[in-house]
Amino acid sequence: MVGSSWQAVMGEVVSAAPGPAEPTTPMGLQFEVRELTPRTHDRWRGPTSKTAEASGDDGDSADSNSNSNPAGPGTRRLAVRPVIRSSSGAFVKANVTWGTFTHQVNRLNLDPEHHRWFAQFAALHRATRTGLTAPETDWLALDDFTSPLLWQLLDEAGRLGIQLVTSARHGVVTLARGATVSLDARRGPDGTLHLEPVVTFDVGQRDHTGHDPRSTGSTGTHGLYTYRLAAPGRRASVVLGPALRDGSPHPLSPEQLALLGRAPLEIPPTETRQFFDEYFPTLRHGVGIESADGSVSFPEVPPPELLLTARFRADDLLQLDWEWLGVRDPEAERTIVEHTVIELDAVLTRFSTTVPPLTRDLAPVTLRGVDAAAFAEKALPMLDALEGVRVEVIGPRPVYRELTGHPEVTLTTVETLKRDWFDLGIVVNLGGYSIPFGPLFKALSKGSKKMLMVDRTYLSLDHPAFDRLKELLEEAGTLDEWETGVRIARHQLSLWAEFDDLAHESVEAVTWREAVEGLRDIEHVPATALPAGVAAELRPYQKSGFDWLAFLWRHRLGGVLADDMGLGKTLQTLALIAHAREQHEQQARDQPAHDHRPATAPPPFLVVAPTSVVATWADEAARFTPGLVARTVTATEAASGRTVADAAKGADLVITSYALFRLDADAYRRTAWAGLVLDEAQFVKNHRSRLHAAARELDVEFTLAVTGTPLENDLMELWALFDLTAPGLFPSPTRFAETFQRPIERGLDTRALETLRRRIRPFLLRRTKESVAPELPPRQEQVLQVELAPAHRHLYDTVLQRERQKLFGLIEDLDRNRFIVFRSLTLLRLLSLDATLIDPAHAGIPSSKLDVLVEQLGELAAEGHRALVFSQFTSYLAKVADRLEAEGIAFEHLDGSTRNRPEVVERFRGGDAPVFLISLKAGGFGLTLTEADYVFLLDPWWNPASEAQAVDRTHRIGQTKPVNVYRLVATGTIEEKVMELKRHKAKLFDAVLDDAGFDAALTADDIRALLD
Incomplete structure (x- = not known):
């Protein structure tokens, strides 16, 4: 602010100062000792009060002034009321009461600050009074003023000029700095102990002034007052002040309040000891006791003590009860109590997680089993040694002993009558003590931290060896079934290696040891001679695959042969079957001469494959293993009356379809089989399906899953395969999902x-x-970006917005709404291909993708190339067929409705048609089409394994020309999102089967991304 403007502001400030005030009427607070009179029959409104009068020459009668019974006859109370100064200078009532003064501010011209103070005084009294006595209109009893804010109000009254006066003429009201109540003890000549209550007020005049407690009362529990009634030659007086302890405000104790109004006590010499033993320890904490003349010596009082009563009961049960002894004033002895509690809690925290930290309520605690043992052995002696704690034991105290040291584990395996399982013997030795594994197993399964044995020996399970043992047992799937004993599956070989690492010693079963040693490193599986009946030359990797299969067969261990498409999985499997047959014949030849039992023919292998591949298996068997008797079970043969048992009789392998295997599961279960081969095993990837159950219930010692895609969508598919081929390798599906699937995905x-x-x-x-x-x-793989025609684009965007709004509310509960969600996604995928696929009315909208495809195929045909064209939608393949026919481009067509599948395939392989239209489902397996060197995928799918199978129809052994793969993707559509999701899902396959990382599986977020 510049210039002269500051003068103007300061002028306003100065002029705002109040000028000379108008004269007002000052108020005063009048004190009077009033005496309650009891209610009589003719006073229905309760007791009333009157001005107290002195009795006798001294004016103070103990009987009339007793404050020990506030409701009794003659009870005196210190009361106050508002008064105003009259023109003569005296303070008068002038019809001013506690109920009316607020309405007479203007009439009486009351001082505003005084008026405000009285309003606060009345409100605070009204808000805090207990209501034990009926209020009066004129007087308020300070005895009922329970708020310690009274003393702040009285200090403010002095600053405001509110005078404190008495109703008696020339009476004096003194506001003391503080007041105390104590006892003075002195010994009489005859040994009598005199106890005299003493009330002392600090009024700032030399020494403190003492007063007779019989003429003293209390303002709530926060202050004291004393009075003298007017008498001839003596002025009335009132002294009041806040209660103090050690110089600071402190509430009056019950003992101090009880002394008010009491006459001195005389205790005979014969009863002095009783007083000091029974009353003095408690009394001294509630009220100060001194001997002014030094005639009395006071005994030492022991500090508070915490008593712990430990009650030992049957069945290793320990009950703990806590009780403080000698605590008379918790506030005064707080330091001692808190120090004891801190030391005691330190012991409890160290030796017991069951006993909670000590609290004021000292709740009892019951310990059981190992908790009781550890507390009794470790904590009780330490507690008994603590200063301020006393331990009392009730009942016979058991002798507990803790085992310490490093646990030593010994393992044994014993073959059981149940196929594929071994009993696992585990012996734990700790400090020369052999721990029974049954109780240990139970404790580990329940997650216990300690373990108590029947001989009252106990040990802590908080040791890395026990942690690791628990982990391994959980992985072995046995912790939930501890009552049946510990077992480990034949296929849990790598798990055994970890058990072996944990153990100091292991004693293995012979067959177990052979399997463990052989499969610890599959790169060094022993070589097996190729059977003479195999009419083929195996490539090196095929020979090593056969060696691996032969090793599994020898040890009755199943497995999953998951080679890429076209690497000869069928040949390797046929070589294994031939090997098994050759081994049986060799065993028959090696039969001792004296054993005249006829050699029995071994049961055949059962091969289950997709319907379209059954004939291929028969052909491959005749080609590569002509010495094996291979029979097929088809729908036609079943209709002719040929049973499964008929097909199995005298056969080396029986080949059937998944459909017939599921429909006639009982017949297959009743027939004996040497082993089960599941070709294209992704058909049994759903562990909840009837097909999976049929395979699981087949009584075979050896199961082999053959598939190029052991994992397509999620890890539960992998669990389903190993549940059939290696039962016991993993826990139940629920635990597998918790332990592996969800964390990994x-x-x-x-x-x-x-x-x-x-x-x-x-x-x-x-x-x-x-x-x-x-x-x-x-x-070579390439993505062809296809732009939709303008009309097609407009229609797609319109439908997308509609489906997006519909689906976003359903995605959060994907399991319940899965059908609706995927129906909408399928609608968008169809619309990305051709608008007429969702409504024939859109025939006027051209299909840009179809135009691009026909153009590409025309060029390839002209150059002499041949192409496979895949789509998941047979309806779209039909449109492609119509367009090719119109363009004069020859083609073959294969989908699920094709009846003469082998003829169609051979027609393409041996013919001149440059194009083969194939539905992804019908042509995803069982085809070798190396005649083609181009592959077109018309609609991407988020399952990368499905596309890989399609491409592998032509890019396999036997192909001599470079293979070109084209994925046609409509830009700006759901197909682009599918491509990204496919790459995302492919990481799951690589993470488990290869060495790449993996982020997540298909989730609601993934579907939401498809709609963005």
Whole structure:
């Protein structure tokens, strides 16, 4: 602010100062000692009060002034009321009462600050009074003023000029700095102990002034007052002040309040000891006791003591009860109590997690079993040694002993009558003590931290060896079934290695040891001579695959042969069947001469395959293993009356379809089989399906899953395969989902992923074409971006917005709304291909993708190339067929409705048609079409395994020309999102079967991304 403007502001400030005030009427607070009179029959409104009068020459009668019974006759109370100063200078009532003064501010011209103070005084009294006595209109009893804010109000009254006066003429009211109540003890000549209550007020005049407690009262529990009634030659007086302890405000104790109004006590010499023993320890904490003349010596009072009563009961039960002894004033002895509690809690925290920290309520605690043992052995002696704590034991105290040291584990395996399982014997030795494994197993399964044995020996399970043992037992799937004993599956070989690492010593069963040693490193599986009946030359990787299969067969261990498409999985499997037959014949020849029992023919192998592949298996068997008797079970043969048993009689392998296997599961279950081969095993990937149950219930010692895609969508598919081929390798599906599936698919647990890889490694053999068949020609893959026509684009965007609004509210509960969600996604995928697929009325909208495809196929046909065209939608393939026919381009067509599948395939392979239209489902397996060197995928799918199977129809052994793969993707549509999701899902396959990382599986977020 500049210039002269500041003068103007300061002028306003100065002028705002109040000028000379108008004269007002000052108010005063009048004090009077009033005496309550009891209610009589003619006074229905309760007791009343009157001005107290002195009795006798001294004016103070103990009987009339007693404050020990506030409701009794003659009870005196210190009361106050508002008064105003009259023109003569005296303070008068002038019809001013506590109920009316607020309405007479203007009439009486009351001082505003005084008026405000009285309003606060009345409100605070009204808000805090107990209501034990009926209020009066004129007087308020300070005895009922329970708020310690009274003293702040009285200090403010002095600053405001509110005078404190008495109703008696020339009376004096003194506001003391503080007041105390104590006892003075002195010994009489005859040994009598005199106890005299003393009330002292600090009024700032030399020494404190003492007063007779019989003429003293209390303002609530926060202050004291004393009075003298007017008498001839003596003025009335009132002294009041806040209660103090050690110089600070402190509430009056019950003992101090009880002394008010009491006459001195005389205790005979014969009863003095009783007073000091029984009353003095408690009394001294509530009221100060001194001997002014030094005639009395006071005994020492022991500090508070915490009594712990430990009651030992049957069945290792310990009941703990706590009680403080000698605590007379918790506030005064707080330091001692808190120090004891801190020391005691330190012991409890160290030796017991069951006993909670001590609290003021001292709640009893009951300990059982090992908790009782540890507390009795460790904590009780330490507590008994603590100063301020006394331990009393009730009942016979058991002798407990803790075992310490490093646990030593010994393992044994014993073959059981149940196939594929071994009893696992575990012996734990700790400090020369052999721990029974049954109770240990139970304690580990329940997550216990300690364990108590029948001989009252106990030990802590908080040791890395026990932690690891629990983990291994959980992985072995036995902790939930501890009552049946510990078992480990034949297929849990890698898990055994970890048990072995944990143990100091292991004693293995012979067959177990052979399997363990052989599969600890599958790269060194012993070589097996190729059967003479195999009419083929196996490539090196095929021979090593056969060696691996032969080793599994020898030890009755199942597995998953997961080589890439086209690497000869069928040939390797046929070689295994031939090997099994050759081994049986050799055993028959080696039969001792004296054994004249006829050699029985072994049961055949059962091969279950897709319907379209059954004939291929029969052909391959005749080609590569002509010495084996192979029979098929088809719908036609079943209709002719040929039973499963008929087909199995005298056969080496029986080949059937998944459909017939499921429909006639009982017949297959009643027939004996040497082993089960599941070709294209992704058909049994749903562990809840009837097909999976049929395979699981088949009584076979050996199961082999053959598939190029052991994992397509999620890890539960992998569990389903190993549940059939290696039962017991993993726990139940629920626990597998908790332990492996969810942590891995969400990318939260790399340890779970590593454990899963290690578990499946001995039982899964996978080789890619790139790694084992370098002679294969190169494969080029390219994405062709296709722009939708303007009308097509407008229609797609319109439908997308409609479906997006509909689906976003359903995605959160995907399990319940899965059908609706995927129906909408399928609608968008169809619309990305051709508008007429969702409504024939859109025939006027051209299909840009179809135009691009026909153009490409026309050029390839002209150049002499041949192409496979795949789509998941048969309706779209029909439109492609119509367009090719119109363009004069020859083609073959294969989908699920094709009846003469082999003829169609052979017609393409041996004919001149440059194009083969194939539905992804019908042509995803069982086809070798190396005649084609181009592949067109018309609609991407988020399952990368399905597309890989399609491409592998032509890019396989036998192909001599480079293979070109084209994926046609409509830009700006759901197809682009599908491509991204497909790459995302492919990481799951690589993470488990290869060495790449993985982020997450298909979730609601993934579907939401498809709609963005």
